[in-house]
Amino acid sequence: MRRLLAILLPGLLLLTACGGTPAPEPTPEPTSQSAGETAKLDSVKLTENGDKKAPGVEFTKPLEVKEPSVKVITEGTGDRVKANQIAQISIVAFNGTDGSTMEDTFANDPEQLELNDDLKTSSSVIYNAFVGAKIGSQLALAVPGQAAAEGTEAQPSQLLVVKVISAKDAPPVLDKPEGDAVTPPAGLPTVKDNDKGVPEISVDGVAAPTALISQDLIKGKGPEVKETDTITVNYVGVALAGGKVFDSSFDSGKKATFPLTGVIKGWTQGLTGKTVGSRVLLVVPKDLAYGDEGQGDAKGDLVFVVDILGVK
Numbered sequence: 001m002r003r004l005l006a007i008l009l010p011g012l013l014l015l016t017a018c019g020g021t022p023a024p025e026p027t028p029e030p031t032s033q034s035a036g037e038t039a040k041l042d043s044v045k046l047t048e049n050g051d052k053k054a055p056g057v058e059f060t061k062p063l064e065v066k067e068p069s070v071k072v073i074t075e076g077t078g079d080r081v082k083a084n085q086i087a088q089i090s091i092v093a094f095n096g097t098d099g100s101t102m103e104d105t106f107a108n109d110p111e112q113l114e115l116n117d118d119l120k121t122s123s124s125v126i127y128n129a130f131v132g133a134k135i136g137s138q139l140a141l142a143v144p145g146q147a148a149a150e151g152t153e154a155q156p157s158q159l160l161v162v163k164v165i166s167a168k169d170a171p172p173v174l175d176k177p178e179g180d181a182v183t184p185p186a187g188l189p190t191v192k193d194n195d196k197g198v199p200e201i202s203v204d205g206v207a208a209p210t211a212l213i214s215q216d217l218i219k220g221k222g223p224e225v226k227e228t229d230t231i232t233v234n235y236v237g238v239a240l241a242g243g244k245v246f247d248s249s250f251d252s253g254k255k256a257t258f259p260l261t262g263v264i265k266g267w268t269q270g271l272t273g274k275t276v277g278s279r280v281l282l283v284v285p286k287d288l289a290y291g292d293e294g295q296g297d298a299k300g301d302l303v304f305v306v307d308i309l310g311v312k
Contacts, residue, residue, distance in 0.1 A: 020222065032072045032128075033127045036070060055138065063096035068141070070126070070141050070142075073139050073161070077135075080307070081130055082092055083115055087112070088111070088165040089110055090110050092106060094159045100122065110166070133194035138161060164293070174277060176275070176278040177220060179219045179277040187206065199236050201243065201305055203238065210285070212266055214280040220276050220277055221277055223311055225271055225308060227268060228259075230259045232309045234306075235248065264290065276308050
């Protein structure tokens with residue numbers, strides 16, 4: 001049951017990014033910070049039901065908030081969660097109007113919430129609530145309802161009770177690919193680093209691909225990438241016709257991070273199953289990229305060099 005964070009939490013992040021009262025910046029040794037209409041969470045009472053079971057939850061109904069609100073209901077006895085760790089959490093969610101259960105993840109493996117700078121930027125409310133919380137703590141998060149749009153029904157406020165199960169350090173992100181060099185077969189684009197360490201791709205004499213080519217140039221020894229993962233990479237992309245560079249993360253000096261399901265099919269298919277630390281050559285047919293029309297200079301068959309530096 002992995003739907004909850006995919007459905008409810010992104011909505012909460014969006015709401016906290018668009019409005020509400022942000023919590024103050026965390027102190028050097030932060031504790032969990034409440035925010036929003038916390039008085040409306042005073043009625044939340046919890047009763048423990050044992051391991052792997054959601055607590056019994058009572059609250060005054062209807063619960064309605066106009067801004068995302070968070071409060072620690074019971075404080076744990078473990079270590080405090082630190083910035084840049086990954087918190088393992090279990091969640092039970094309720095309809096704020098009638099108290100009916102919308103989702104319960106306590107019986108399953110914990111969800112993961114990475115407490116990084118991206119979360120801090122998009123939602124200081126959530127970031128500051130979890131950074132500094134003690135392991136074992138249970139927090140109440142109230143999410144505002146949404147008015148009915150044309151063709152849709154109004155959504156009530158929601159109450160999420162979240163238990164912090166544990167926390168672990170996030171896996172490191174590499175600065176460059178690390179692993180064993182691989183000699184690619186003949187006929188593929190060639191890749192050499194320039195004097196700045198940036199890969200340059202030559203497509204001279206390379207035939208148009210009839211299928212996706214995903215070739216390791218360096219075979220990393222890190223975790224295997226899954227289709228559902230978010231990856232951190234450096235990359236260069238050129239058009240097969242002419243070899244012109246149309247995009248490069250090296251130009252900005254910043255690594256790129258994105259979900260593997262949110263990119264062209266050639267990347268999703270070509271990088272799934274690869275390992276962190278790898279440098280991968282992708283020769284992508286146009287039907288797995290942007291087609292003949294393309295996006296700017298990224299049109300037709302494309303060639304990429306992708307350094308897989310981290311995964312989560």
